Amino acid sequence: METMLVMVIVIAIFFDFTNGFHDTANVVATSVSTRALSPRAAVAFASILNFVGAFISLAVAATIASDFVDQDAITETVVFAGLIGAIVWNLLTWYFGLPSSSSHALIGGVIGATLVAAGTGAVNGTGLVDKLIVPALVAPVLAFAVAGVSILAIYRIVGRLRPGPVNRGYRLGQLISGSLFSLAHGTNDAQKTMGIITLALIAHGNLPENSFDVPTWVIASSAAAIALGTYTGGWRIIRTVGSRIIKMDPAQGFSAQGSGAAVVLAASHLGYPLSTTHVISGGVMGAGAAKRLSAVRWGVAGNIAIAWALTLPAAAIIGAVAYAVSSIFGTGALGPIVVSISVLGVILAFFGRRASQGRLLTAGA
């Protein structure tokens, strides 16, 4: 069973890497598109602050580890299958350039696997509604409204000034708002992996079920993985968030990032595992719509909304299938090994074929 635990931890760290990789767009897109920072500098900057952010709070990790599923029903195979659901969905949405939620993919994957493993009674519907679904509906609307009000106030205050120095000012301001958002991203998102590894450790008997502390090595490895993923970057989603929803000026970039950071940091403090993707997309749309409704490309926004709605059920289905296939081979490590090799093979075949056709870097949302 040690093999199984090690395997789950390695896959969880890999998920954390894809989370940073996938969500880099959230953190740097606005800074890059308004030319506040060069792409390389923005990604490096975000990577460092993601690492730091992962250390500053553990409220979300506790929610992930205890509020969505019955801990008695959690086995290492359930955690493994949930991670497979999240990773596959993250890679699919990355491929199509859609900024979907890594958080909802992870929680969806675990719920799908739990449903197959232990039935509906093992899923905590109350926790799911209270801690996930309602905040998921409120957060992007809140970011939309705050960014909209903020950009109107900004234009009111600086609208009659010379645009040159004003734009330079907001580009500098994006260093502050971008830093806050990177910190918020590290704080909220790295904790999801910490929560999932903690669940695996509880299932394996390394940690007590009712009162546990997240081990320091879990915090450090999660922080490092998300920082490395962020540094590696997900350029096609950057393009969608940074320029395909609206064409932003520096003040809009500042208000979108500032509003997003405020929402995510407040949520992290209260233990809500929010999607930073939903929040920044809401902020970007709010900053655009307040200036001019037609400035927002609502078709792109609609595609993003569809990806949001599909994430939880799609990841749940993939997680459920991964669990079902794994359990055919018994409770040991053989099933997860077979599933991992199969998933890796499909991914390599799919992406390898597209890369050989030269389409991997040109297709987008």
Added chain:
Amino acid sequence: MTATIDTGQLLELVWTAAVAGAALSIIFSLLVLGLVRADDLRRSGRDVVAGAYLALAALAALLIAGGVVFGVSVIVSK
């Protein structure tokens, strides 16, 4: 189902995020306003008014720095 939702905590999220997000944008705009107007006024020889705008910019910078430190410390203390 509504009985399961912690509306108090949700409202706390809404008002803290709204106040913090809007305040950051407004105070940073006052910083930009202060710096740009101070520069314009100094060029046209109105040094006293330029000084007042510079003071506004300095106050805004202090408020932003204080707000960021306060916000992060609140999260760290959880």
